[in-house]
Amino acid sequence: MSTVNRNNLAFPSLMNELFRPDWFGGGMENLNNALPAVNIIENEKGFSLELSVPGRKKEDFSIEMENDLLTISYESKTEDTKEEENYTRREFVHNAFKRSFSLPKTINVDKIGARYEEGILKLALPKKDEALPKPKRMIELS
Secondary structure (H helix, E strand, C coil): CEECCCCCCCCHHHHHHHHCCCCCCCCHHHHCCCCCCEEEEECCCEEEEEEECCCCCHHHEEEEEECCEEEEEEEEEEEEEEECCCCEEEEEEEEEEEEEEECCCCECHHHCEEEEECCEEEEEEEECHHHCCCCCCCCCCC
16 A cells, blocks of 8 residues: 655656745644644554544544545634624634545455544555465365
């Protein structure tokens, strides 16, 4: 399983340096659109995908599967308006991210499961039965 790489540039080191999101300083944390850290773990039965996304609501997540491409996105918008005598103050907060993963053909996409607990979005990506390791067996000589 691999993340989708969207920049296929002729001069990747120079172009990535020039157009990196934190070019103006401060890093992506200041943009409210930082990509969450992800752990991908493979075992005999499948893959586990864990995204670190603390402080979010599970209702704001969207998980889609299309053509072996798993896309996880999040979007939250809030508006705070305060009115007093001679002024109105209005603040908007918009948080969003989108991560896509190209899944191997061995994943049983009909049985993918997800849950959100303690700030971690966890996805279970089980392997198809034919991709699971076969138990050792003895073959008789005829």
